[in-house]
Amino acid sequence: MSDVILELKDLHTHFFTDGGEVPAVDGVSFKLHKGEVVGIVGESGCGKSVTSLSIMQLVPNPPGKIVRGEINFKDDNLVNFREKRMKQIRGNEIAMIFQEPMTSLNPVYTIGNQLVEAIRMHRKLSKNEARAKAIEMLQLVGIPRSDEVIDEYPHQLSGGMRQRVMIAMAMSCDPEVLIADEPTTALDVTIQAQILDLMRKLNQEQDTAILLITHDLGVVAEMCDRVVVMYSGQVVEEGTVREILKDPKHPYTKGLIRSLPKIHEKEQKLYSIPGTVAKPTMDATGCRFAPRCEFAFDRCFKENPELYQLANERSSRCFLYDNEERGVEEHVQTDSRG
Amino acid sequence: MLAYTTRRLLIMIPVLFGMTLIVFSIVHLIPGDPARVILGETATEQAIADLRESMGINRPYFVQYGIYLADLAQGDLGTSLRTNKSITSEIGPRIAATFELTIFAMIFAIIIGINAGIISAWRQNSWFDFSAMIFALVGVSMPVFWLALMEQWIFAQELGWLPSSGRQSSLDPIEPITYFFVLDSILHMDFERTISVLKHLILPSVALGTIPMAIIARMTRSTMLEVMKSDYIRTVRAKGSGQFLVIYKHALRNAMIPVLTVIGLQTGVLLGGAILTETIFSWPGIGRYVYEGINYRDYPVIQSGILVIAFIFVIINLIVDLLYAYIDPRVKY
Structure with a gap:
């Protein structure tokens, strides 16, 4: 497709720690189209935040480093960019908001100071023009009495308000891609819904593509067009949000969806995937999920499955979808239904 | 800010009152x-x-x-038992001498200490970081009198670059106006003398400023490292800011709060009189004045000296508190 705006190809981001090399992002590939909302889902530690920081080239170095792969943004590979070029991309063409609104704003400067700084970094505006633009952005994200709030300090605002300020800051230079790393995790449910509404509105009105990183499938269902499921540094499944939620292919995704509470069922105990997330290591053999997988067979422990392409632009990293193992899949399908 | 300042000033009243009582009691009970x-x-x-x-x-x-x-x-402040002169008139020039020395020592300590700390944090584990921190460790561990004597030996005795003691050339004393000799010489439009006075300041300032410099450098480094890991620094980077803006605008101001505490305390210590340094460099400051007072059991002098030093500490603390509020808006609430 021609309207791909961001494409990750076989991205490897490793951390070089005293305990050895950790492949936090281990060959991740996916595409983000113009105006699309893509969710990256996975448990804590699966590499979704490191993937997003890699796109911005903000992985703390040392110990982290992109060792291989491409991050194609429009016509350029960001991995090759020097810091000076990346500064022009960050906040201008790709913006980012973070999980912790309470600590993501500098406590010693006013909201206005921080917003104006972001605007004037990339736009040639006078101080007064930038201030007017900042007030306009605050109004856009639904902050009441924005002409007063602009002169207030972060500690004078609530968490939800601070996240709105973060969004206003991120959107102030009309970025083409917005990366939102767990933007609602730290907020309570009503505020969460407001922030998601706001992001959807910006997506529709400004046609900003959003990469939404979350562990909350409810948020995914509400917001996303497509979903990328990550496990232990790898993409394990990809597809449209409808298909993934209704008919998950990979055993891990199946497990995630089964562990959601359902409103009509009165089960005493909620399902949980046995075991814990495997820590990514350099010498891992076999499927990363195999030790926790109820369908695992011999081959799963010996080789790492590739990402098998399925119909409708779906893919799944599981031998069950390898043509040679087709027979097994039939077995699993009936098995899981029963 | 006005309410905060007023509140802070009112707190000073009982402190000053208590101070006089303690000073009075100590001297009369020994x-x-x-x-x-x-x-x-x-x-x-x-x-x-x-x-x-x-x-x-x-x-x-x-x-x-x-x-x-x-x-x-x-x-x-009473009359000195030893010289029979008014202490108020005797102590004034002494305070000026100590202030002048402290100002130069602290300028030296702050400029070098803060920048060394910043660069060390910025380039953590680099050769610069490594050598700066060893230097800082040596700086805090080195006895002041030894450093002062080494300075005199190398720069005054052997190389002859700088005068070894005193505030000015003794052959041609200045007509004092404010008793801050740098300022006085400028007021007299006598710039040759300004240079001479500044030369007299270099060795004692370095000797006196080394320990504060080392403490400030270590403090700045550790708080900068802490601050650089914080979420808001990541936000600033994500906005597209360069390293300079990240460090000098966003990180430094947050890191300054604990550093400021150290600067305040160290300034207070130096103003309280650096007896060793002042003695070695024949600097007629407040430290030496009190020391002489103790030797002669000159009660009024001891009493006044301690009171003045305590008063200076209170004022420094007030300034530090006001600076806190200026740097960090959360302090006022």
Whole structure:
């Protein structure tokens, strides 16, 4: 497709720690189209935040480093960019908001100071023009009495308000891609819904593509067009949000969806995937999920499955979808239904 | 800010009051009779009693304290037993001398200390970081008198670049106006003398400023490292800011709060009189004044010296507190 705006190809981001090399992002590939909302889902530690920081080239170095792969943004590979070029991309063409609104704003400067700084970094505006633009952005994200709030300090605002300020800051230079790393995790449910509404509105009105990183499938269902499921540094499944939620292919995704509470069922105990997330290591053999997988067979422990392409632009990293193992899949399908 | 400043100033009143009481008590509770000291061992009981009478030290303590407070309120610190001169007039130039030295020592300590700390944090584990921190460790561990003597030996004795002691060339003393000699020489439009006075300041300032410099450098480094990991620094980077703006605008201001505490304390210590440095460099400062007072059991001098030093500490603390509020808006609430 021609309207791909961001494409990750076989991205490897490793951390070089005293305990050895950790492949936090281990060959991740996916595409983000113009105006699309893509969710990256996975448990804590699966590499979704490191993937997003890699796109911005903000992985703390040392110990982290992109060792291989491409991050194609429009016509350029960001991995090759020097810091000076990346500064022009960050906040201008790709913006980012973070999980912790309470600590993501500098406590010693006013909201206005921080917003104006972001605007004037990339736009040639006078101080007064930038201030007017900042007030306009605050109004856009639904902050009441924005002409007063602009002169207030972060500690004078609530968490939800601070996240709105973060969004206003991120959107102030009309970025083409917005990366939102767990933007609602730290907020309570009503505020969460407001922030998601706001992001959807910006997506529709400004046609900003959003990469939404979350562990909350409810948020995914509400917001996303497509979903990328990550496990232990790898993409394990990809597809449209409808298909993934209704008919998950990979055993891990199946497990995630089964562990959601359902409103009509009165089960005493909620399902949980046995075991814990495997820590990514350099010498891992076999499927990363195999030790926790109820369908695992011999081959799963010996080789790492590739990402098998399925119909409708779906893919799944599981031998069950390898043509040679087709027979097994039939077995699993009936098995899981029963 | 106004309410905060007022509140902070009101708190000073009981502190200053308590201070006078403590200073008065300490001096009067330590053993040793000043009258006996002044007149010597051969004096008669009658002579001692007469002197006690004329000094007022035979009266009850609370009466003495009342008189003391009344004098203080008029800016009268009493009379030195040794020189028989007014302490207020003697102590003024001493304070100026100590202030001048402290200002230069702290400028040296702050500029080098903060920048070394920043660069060390910025380039953590680099050769610069490594050598700066070893230097800082040596700096805090080195005895001041040893450093001062080494400086004199190398730069005054062997190389002859700088004068080894005093505030100015003794052959041609300055006509004092403010007793801050750098300022005085500028006011006299005598710039040759300004250079000479500055030269006299270099060695004692470095000797005195080394320990504060090392402490400030280590403190700045550790708080900068802490701050650089924080979420808001990541936000600033995600906005597209360069490293310079990240460090000098966003990180430094947050890192300054604990560093400021250290700067305040160290300034207070230096102003309180650096007896060793002042003695080695023949610097006529407040530290040496009090030290001489102690040697001669010159009660009024000791009392006034301690009071002045304590007062300076209170003022420094006030300034630091006001700076906190300026740097971090959360402090005011």
